[in-house]
Amino acid sequence: xxxxxxxxxxxxxxxxxxxxxxxxxxxxxxxxxxxxxxxxxxxxxxxxxxxxxxxxxxxxxxxxxxxxxxxxxxxxxxxxxxxxxxxxxxxxxxxxxxxxxxxxxxxxxxxxxxxxxxxxxxxxxxxxxxxxxxxxxxxxxxxxxxxxxxxxxxxxxxxxxxxxxxxxxxxxxxxxxxxxxxxxx
Amino acid sequence: xxxxxxxxxxxxxxxxxxxxxxxxxxxxxxxxxxxxxxxxxxxxxxxxxxxxxxxxxxxxxxxxxxxxxxxxxxxxxxxxxxxxxxxxxxxxxxxxxxxxxxxxxxxxxxxxxxxxxxxxxxxxxxxxxxxxxxxxxxxxxxxxxxxxxxxxxxxxxxxxxxxxxxxxxxxxxxxxx
Numbered sequence: 001x002x003x004x005x006x007x008x009x010x011x012x013x014x015x016x017x018x019x020x021x022x023x024x025x026x027x028x029x030x031x032x033x034x035x036x037x038x039x040x041x042x043x044x045x046x047x048x049x050x051x052x053x054x055x056x057x058x059x060x061x062x063x064x065x066x067x068x069x070x071x072x073x074x075x076x077x078x079x080x081x082x083x084x085x086x087x088x089x090x091x092x093x094x095x096x097x098x099x100x101x102x103x104x105x106x107x108x109x110x111x112x113x114x115x116x117x118x119x120x121x122x123x124x125x126x127x128x129x130x131x132x133x134x135x136x137x138x139x140x141x142x143x144x145x146x147x148x149x150x151x152x153x154x155x156x157x158x159x160x161x162x163x164x165x166x167x168x169x170x171x172x173x174x175x176x177x178x179x180x181x182x183x184x185x
Numbered sequence: 186x187x188x189x190x191x192x193x194x195x196x197x198x199x200x201x202x203x204x205x206x207x208x209x210x211x212x213x214x215x216x217x218x219x220x221x222x223x224x225x226x227x228x229x230x231x232x233x234x235x236x237x238x239x240x241x242x243x244x245x246x247x248x249x250x251x252x253x254x255x256x257x258x259x260x261x262x263x264x265x266x267x268x269x270x271x272x273x274x275x276x277x278x279x280x281x282x283x284x285x286x287x288x289x290x291x292x293x294x295x296x297x298x299x300x301x302x303x304x305x306x307x308x309x310x311x312x313x314x315x316x317x318x319x320x321x322x323x324x325x326x327x328x329x330x331x332x333x334x335x336x337x338x339x340x341x342x343x344x345x346x347x348x349x350x351x352x353x354x355x356x357x358x359x360x361x362x
Contacts, residue, residue: 016240016241016242017240017241018240019240019241019242020238020239020240020341020342026242052279054205054206055296055299055300056272056275056276056279057200057201057202057203057204057271057272057275058200058201058203058244058268058269058271058272058275059200059203059206059207059210059242059243059244059245059268059269059272060205060206060207060242061206061207061242061244061245062242062244062245062269062272063272063276066272066273066276066277067276067280070276070277070280071280075277078273078276078277078280079273082269082272082273085241085242085245086241086245086265086269088240088241089239089240089241089242089245089246089249089265090241090245090249090261090262090265092239092240092241092246093235093236093239093241093246093249093250093253093261094249094253094258094261096235096239097235097250097253097254097261100231100235104231107356108353108356108357110356110361111352111353111355111356111357111361112234112349112352112353112356113230113231113234113235113352114323114352114355114356114361115326115348115349115350115351115352115353115355115361116234116237116238116345116348116349116352117230117233117234117314117318117323117348118318118319118323118326118327118330118348118351118352119237119330119344119345119347119348119349120233120234120237120314120345121311121314121315121318121319121327122327122330122331122334122344122348123208123237123341123344123345124208124211124307124310124311124314125311125331125334126334127205127206127208127307128304128307128308128311131205131300131303131304131307132304134300135300135301135303135304136301136304137297141297141298141300141301142301144298144301144302144305145301145302145304145305145308146305147305148301148302148305148306148309149305149306149308149309152212152305152306152309152310153309153312153313156216156219158216159202159203159212159213159216159306160198160201160202160213162302162305162306163202163203163204163299163302163303163306164202165302166295166298166299166301166302167295167298167299169298170291170294170295170296170297170298170299171291171294171295173294173297173298174290174291174294
């Protein structure tokens with residue numbers, strides 16, 4: 001199938017619509033749309049974009065879409081993919097937000113939200129578990145985890161400050177030859 | 186006008202500094218609730234619930250929602266654009282330099298320290314949400330979901346569906362507190 005900007009937009013619009021319950025299902029969705037159905041990129045490429053998407057800032061599902069869009073048609077492709085993945089989210093939230101004010105005080109809606117809130121906690125727990133598995137590879141990363149955790153939960157440090165702090169630690173590390181790191185690729 | 190600029194800057198900084206996917210934007214959104222007072226933490230937890238069960242990446246949904254509740258449609262548009270813009274810029278640059286990027290020791294080292302930091306931030310939000318929202322009945326549901334999660338890898342929608350259903354039933358018996 002031809003890789004026009006409109007086709008890219010349409011493909012990611014479809015993927016964006018099917019994304020429910022978090023961005024974690026983006027990889028299988030993109031595999032089925034881009035690799036199996038359209039044959040636009042290879043499975044290896046897609047997996048690499050997914051891995052890269054996790055090591056840069058931003059929302060992983062959106063990042064993967066942007067990488068793929070860029071690979072297909074350069075900067076304009078990246079923009080088309082972004083618009084495609086964001087538009088369903090935008091439309092659905094605007095629609096729901098408008099009616100939410102009307103229904104938020106209904107008791108059964110509150111009960112459902114209460115339940116979903118507990119469900120989200122489990123999803124956060126699973127996300128932390130998965131991130132832990134990928135990121136805590138030695139004592140040093142474990143120290144960073146607990147440092148950030150304590151500064152954030154006990155001292156309410158702004159998240160951006162903690163991220164910038166970690167960036168500086170990361171830039172300073174290569175000067176400390178004693179510390180072996182980054183070995184797991 | 187000034188509110189739009191503030192919205193743009195807040196959400197741009199979320200897009201730039203959140204590591205680890207959609208839920209990684211939550212620490213920043215809670216921080217905004219504390220500092221800017223655009224919405225309360227209770228409103229934020231409703232927004233997170235809605236965002237989890239509507240189409241689209243959770244991070245985009247919740248940004249759109251927070252923007253909407255702060256400044257209407259324009260607010261939603263600005264917040265969504267701002268949260269995604271850093272990704273777009275960074276990826277366009279990285280794609281051009283993919284080979285150098287992959288093997289640079291500083292890049293590797295920064296990724297090595299950023300990942301545990303993103304994980305720590307999200308864990309802190311999880312603990313915070315747990316302390317503020319969970320009563321006895323929620324605890325029972327949570328333990329049930331936890332057991333379900335360790336026995337088998339399941340779709341996120343499974344947890345959300347089961348919890349919504351349990352919430353509905355618990356609400357009927359006035360157990361949601």
